[in-house]
Structures are given as structure tokens and as C-alpha cells.
Amino acid sequence: MHSTLFFALLSSTVSTVFAAESCICTQFSQIADAVANCTDITLQGIVAPTNSTINLAKLKKNSVVTFAGTTSFEFTNSSDFNPISFGGKNVTITMAPGGVIEGNGSLYWDGLGSNGGLPKPNTFIKVKMTEGSVIENLLIKNWPVHGFAVDGSSDLTIRNIFMDNRAGDAPNSLSGGKNAAHNSDGFGVKSSSNVLIENCTVYNQDDCVAVTSGNNITASGMFCSGTHGLSIGSIGGKSNNNVTNVLFTDSTLTNSTNGARIKSNFNTTGYISNITYANIFMTNASDYGIDVQQDYLNGGPTGIPSNGVIIENVLFKNVTGTAAGKGSINYYVLCGEGSCSNIVFEDVRITGGQNASSCNYPESGCPA
Numbered sequence: 001m002h003s004t005l006f007f008a009l010l011s012s013t014v015s016t017v018f019a020a021e022s023c024i025c026t027q028f029s030q031i032a033d034a035v036a037n038c039t040d041i042t043l044q045g046i047v048a049p050t051n052s053t054i055n056l057a058k059l060k061k062n063s064v065v066t067f068a069g070t071t072s073f074e075f076t077n078s079s080d081f082n083p084i085s086f087g088g089k090n091v092t093i094t095m096a097p098g099g100v101i102e103g104n105g106s107l108y109w110d111g112l113g114s115n116g117g118l119p120k121p122n123t124f125i126k127v128k129m130t131e132g133s134v135i136e137n138l139l140i141k142n143w144p145v146h147g148f149a150v151d152g153s154s155d156l157t158i159r160n161i162f163m164d165n166r167a168g169d170a171p172n173s174l175s176g177g178k179n180a181a182h183n184s185d186g187f188g189v190k191s192s193s194n195v196l197i198e199n200c201t202v203y204n205q206d207d208c209v210a211v212t213s214g215n216n217i218t219a220s221g222m223f224c225s226g227t228h229g230l231s232i233g234s235i236g237g238k239s240n241n242n243v244t245n246v247l248f249t250d251s252t253l254t255n256s257t258n259g260a261r262i263k264s265n266f267n268t269t270g271y272i273s274n275i276t277y278a279n280i281f282m283t284n285a286s287d288y289g290i291d292v293q294q295d296y297l298n299g300g301p302t303g304i305p306s307n308g309v310i311i312e313n314v315l316f317k318n319v320t321g322t323a324a325g326k327g328s329i330n331y332y333v334l335c336g337e338g339s340c341s342n343i344v345f346e347d348v349r350i351t352g353g354q355n356a357s358s359c360n361y362p363e364s365g366c367p368a
Contacts, residue, residue: 028052035059042096045069048083050076057128059088067138068096075107077119082126089131095138103143105184109168111175113183113206114145115298118174123149130154135161142167146185147204153192161200168205169226181205186227189217191240196220207231207261208253213240222251229258229285232275234296236268236309245274253282253321259289259350260319263296264309272311282321282350289323289350290316292333292343292361305360307336317346323353331366333359 023038025031028048032055034041039060045068048054052074056065073083083103086093095101108120124143127135127150135158140147147163150156168181175182186202189195192214199221202208208224210231211217219230230248235241253259259282264270282289292314294305323330330353333343345367359366 028054031055039063041065043067043071046071048073050074051078051081053082054084056093057085057087057126059086059091061089061091061131063088063091065091065093066096067094067099067101069098070100070102072102073104075104076121077108079114079119079122081121082123083121084125086125086135087128088133089129091129091133093135093138100139100141102141105142105144105165105168105181106172108144109172109175109180109182111171111178111180111182113181115183120144122146125149126151127156128152129156133157134159138162140164143184145183146188146206148187150187150189150192150195153195155194156192156196158187158195158197159199163200163202163204165204166226179205185210186224187219188212189214190238192217197222202227208256209248211243211246212238213243214246215243216245218247218249219251220247220249222248224251224253225255227253227256229253229256229261229291230277230280231258231261231263232272233261233263234265234298235263235270235272236265241268241270241309243270243272243275247276247278248280249276249278251280253280253285255284255286256282257285257287258291259285259321260316261288261291262293262311262314263291264294264306264311266295266297266302266304267306267308269308270310272309273313275314276317277315277319278317280319280321282319284322284324285350286323286325286328288328288332289321289330289353290319290332290348292335292340294336294339295334305334305336305339307339309336310339311335311343312341314343315346316344316348319348320350322351326354328353329355329357331357331359333361333366335361
């Protein structure tokens with residue numbers, strides 16, 4: 001009898017432990033306890049109240065979080081509010097079939113993004129993940145301003161993400177005839193290392209991928225539409241202004257303002273080295289096919305380059321496609337005095353630009 005009771009108690013204990021490791025949340029209020037106690041978490045149809053972040057920043061090691069159904073957020077008019085935060089070691093963030101994360105961007109869009117107007121969440125998803133973590137298979141729609149902000153991460157893979165901000169292309173009553181959505185970067189990466197972003201689709205109104213600091217960053221198999229391109233920068237005037245060993249490869253851009261872009265801020269310092277754009281195809285770049293400029297300012301370029309940011313060892317290889325539209329330029333390189341070295345073009349061919357290309361580096365000029 002004592003033996004039977006012992007095994008009954010043991011069975012109950014094991015069952016309780018197992019249940020504590022697997023949690024299904026159907027209400028926002030359940031998330032904090034799940035993060036503290038579980039390693040297998042499902043977020044089912046969560047509606048986050050005003051000023052309430054879906055805070056997954058302190059996940060247990062080896063956790064798996066699955067978004068299911070529609071995840072949405074009530075209106076929060078604050079630029080300091082981040083709707084979602086991911087963090088942890090060797091954790092996986094994924095989505096069940098049919099799921100969507102809805103950012104309700106139409107409640108905020110005014111054509112100004114983070115440059116003014118209505119206060120709006122500046123970063124939709126903050127990421128600080130390490131040790132083999134993975135973010136995959138997410139559908140994200142209508143984020144207010146910037147999408148992913150990857151900061152302080154290492155050994156991270158982001159793959160098979162579909163980001164759809166096409167609803168923000170149309171003007172609204174506040175945007176003065178411009179796109180309602182603005183500054184809607186897909187992936188921003190800074191102060192991170194060994195990050196792979198692969199096989200993602202981005203429809204937006206700003207950079208598809210922007211690396212502003214970090215080392216060993218790869219973006220591969222990207223499809224970008226309506227974006228400002230695959231970008232390094234802007235670099236300079238920030239807490240970390242060094243970018244090294246970045247590879248953009250095997251990607252397509254369509255109807256974007258730029259294709260491949262490196263931009264450093266005017267009269268600042270920094271270091272950009274070992275950057276490769278390989279096997280990039282673009283159609284209808286409205287501003288620049290390839291753009292390297294050292295006169296960048298958020299309010300508009302100065303036209304006069306500065307040389308405080310060093311740019312060296314940059315390779316454009318098999319970058320092809322078309323520029324189109326009034327003001328479009330195939331190639332534009334504007335380097336400061338002595339600040340650019342070893343920028344190489346191999347098998348590069350952009351055609352269709354309506355204005356003449358201009359390259360003050362290398363000495364041989366723009367690609368033929």
C-alpha cells in the first residue's frame with residue numbers, strides 16, 4: 001500500500017512538472033507567468049492592452065515560443081513603447097500556420113514616421129538573442145515605424161519572415177499625399193555579431209535591411225519591394241560606428257528607391273570594412289542602383305562629402321538590373337578625401353537611369 005501511494009505521488013509530481021514546462025496563453029495577463037515557468041509557450045490570439053509589451057525578453061534557455069492566431073495591440077501613442085521584445089539563449093520564436101502579428105499601423109501612420117507628427121511606437125520588435133537562437137516563420141503586418149531592431153545579439157538566425165506593410169503605401173488624410181507609412185525599416189541590426197537573415201520577404205517604405213554597426217552579418221535570399229534597399233548605415237554619430245564583414249547575397253529588389261547602398265553621416269567618424277554585395281538583382285530603382293555616399297543627413301544629403309568615416313574593401317559582384325523614373329541614377333559614389341579605398345565592381349550592370357552616373361571613386365570612375 002505504501003508502495004502504491006509512493007508511485008501515485010511520484011506520478012502526480014512528474015505530471016505537474018511537465019505541465020509547468022508547457023503553457024498555452026490565451027490572455028495577455030498569463031504571459032509573464034509563462035515566461036517565468038515554461039519552456040514551451042503558445043501565445044494564442046493575444047490582444048495586448050494599451051502600454052503593454054509582449055515581453056519575451058527573459059525567456060528560459062532552450063525555450064520555444066509559438067504565436068498562434070492573430071496577435072494584436074491596442075493603441076499606444078508613445079515613441080518609447082515597444083510592442084514586442086524577444087530575448088534569451090538558444091531560444092526559438094515561431095508561428096503556427098494561419099497566424100499573424102498585426103501591428104495596427106493605420107492607427108499611427110501620418111507620413112512622418114519617427115520624424116514627428118503623432119507619437120507612435122518607434123520599434124515594433126526588439127531583439128537581444130544569443131547562442132543559436134532562431135526567429136522563423138512569422139507573418140507580420142502593418143507595423144507602425146521600424147520593424148525588427150536587432151541589438152546586442154550574437155549567433156542568431158532570422159529566417160522565413162514575411163513582412164507586409166503594403167497598406168502603408170497609400171496616402172491617408174494625415175500624410176499630405178505621401179505614403180502613409182514612413183521609416184518602416186524591415187530589419188535593423190546594430191552592435192551584433194554572427195547574425196544571419198535569410199529567405200525573408202519585406203514590403204515596406206524604408207530600408208529592407210540596414211546594418212548600422214556589428215560584425216559578421218549576412219542577409220541572403222531576401223526579396224525586398226518598395227524599400228530603400230540593402231543598406232550599410234547610416235554610419236557615424238552613434239554609440240557604435242563600426243561595421244565589418246557584412247555580406248548581402250542572392251537577393252532581389254523591386255520598385256525600391258535604392259538597390260545597394262552605403263551611407264555615412266556628414267562630419268562624423270566611423271569604420272566600414274569588408275562589405276560584399278553579391279548576386280543582387282534589382283528592377284526599377286527610383287533613386288540609385290548602387291549608392292555610396294559620405295554626405296548623408298536625415299534631412300537630405302549635403303552634396304559635400306566628409307572623410308571621418310573610413311570605407312574600405314567593398315565588393316559589388318554580379319549586381320545587375322534597372323533604375324527607372326525621373327531622377328534615377330545607375331551609379332553614385334561620393335567619397336570624402338582619402339576616406340575610401342578598394343571599392344571594386346565586378347560584373348556589375350545597372351541600366352535605365354534617367355540621369356548621368358557620378359563616381360568620384362575609384363579613379364577609373366563608374367562601371368561602364
